[in-house]
Amino acid sequence: MTTARVWQWSGSLLLLAAAAVFPLAFTNPAITNYGVYTLIFVAAASAWNIFSGYSGYISLGHAVFFGSGAYFTGIATRDWHYTGSQVFALLPLAGLVGAILAVPFGLLALQVRRHTFVVMTIAVFFIFQLMAYNLATTGGTSGLLAPTINYNAATYNNPFYYAAFAIAAGTITLSWLIRRSRFGLQLRAIRDDEDRARGLGVRAMQVKLSSFVISAVPVAMIGGVWWYYTTLVDPSSGFDPLFDVAVALMAFLGGLGTVAGPALGALIIEPAELYFQQQVSSGYIFLILYGALFLVVILIMPRGILPTAGELITKWLTRRKNGTGPTGQRPPVGASSSEVDPTTDDSQGQSPRASTASGLA
């Protein structure tokens, strides 16, 4: 195991342990409230990234799964008379509902690419929001209330925290497994050049749809947790366009297409949003900050924190090791170097090693 790998593993385990004991160390409900909402978005952004980050298809319709998960949990709780912790048992079913909805949604939207795909996802999103307003079973504009829970006030947040923690940890693990797998490689090839990937035997539609369906499951499950925690879902909060902007922004900020990036983005943005909402009387101020942050990320750090930081660290290490700039050393071309040397004369003068490390960040 390389040193970098050891650091990665120990860092991940440390973070996992810290997240697991967080509500025990910080018992103040105001603090654990931050924890619950942050983990909800860690799960959602990581799940969104499994599809959009790896395939390059930017979905602004994942709120469909979030809202559907919330509504399904609400309707099932109401109609099946679930109470207390029993409601958490509905979460896997909420995930299944998300997966089932993702099949026709994906089959429709994935017929097109790029901007058209984004518009398709927004259109489907509004169809679902309209259905929530108008269907008899969703409670219309008043939405669905969660039953009262008789948890101890001091530790009231903890069950929600651990439910969100389990889903978030599971999603990140899934994301890691996918990224290193053949399936993940196919997704990333589609992101770079879908037609070329097809010409090398990648069944693009099947791969894209599978990833869309997989990414819908945790989002729908976490929607169920969110409903039970906030105690209310209505059409505008369940199917909220800001949810899609938020998860996309979190993934872009942390590092689109990386395993840890979306989680890092959620850890930065969600607590900041909650803090601003509490400190500033007008909740709309945060929307302006959202827009400004998006611009900053796109203009200054388009690849996000993790890839940019990884690249800087590798450049620094390379410079320290070689005593020259990152472009100072070029590895030999290899076995047939005498014949191939001319291939390097029009190269971009970038150290392959530096780029490799940053790509894996």
Added chain:
Amino acid sequence: MSALLRTEGLAKAYGGVQALNGASIEVSPGRITGLIGPNGSGKTTLFNVITGYARADAGQVFLDDRPITNFRPERVFALGIGRTFQLTRIFPSLTVLENMLIAAQHKERSRNPFAVAGGPASRRHAMELLEFTGIVSHASALAQTLSYGQRKLLELSYVLVADPDVVLLDEPAGGVNPSLINHLATRIRELNAAGKTFLIVEHNMDFVMRLCDPITVLDYGSVIASGPPDLVRNDPKVLDAYLGVGDDES
């Protein structure tokens, strides 16, 4: 000897432009067939139709006498036709080795969707081919850091990793320096000596004449000549297509 790859009367129009107009070509097994013609004669369109990137309006494509007309690109590839593109198309944000593994994956039959990309055998084979084409030292570099010439070599490498029956190369010598052209020609010749069949579109006449036999000439979407290099070189129709003087001077 029956043709390994064959087209019959292929037609393809883009709007009012008839890119292919009854194109019939044959690629014999174990040969390096050249496909030449002036700009706009339909060479790349023919490649696109054969490999499923464009739909034929009429005509047929056969691989080993089996009709494969208008099959999807992934299916054409799985059946044994690999191709490169005129403007190289690699996966820039993947490493060179990952580029290779994309092409290798369709042969891996693991049912576990989370199996790590590229088994030991695939990785070994990929590294051997990178060694063969001369870019193995870049295996762990991102493909976007490669020079144009190296990208051409990578594209050739990852097409070969799947061991296709026929390799279609679209202007392999285009835009690369003379030393690399020689390197490419040597590698193609070695592969051909080992039994690999090639169909090569190229504007570099020296490259084509040295490497290919037979040569097929396209003009306005139709085949105007086909045969050994010496015959094609002196064919009045070919001279006319290229220079516009053939009939008058012959």
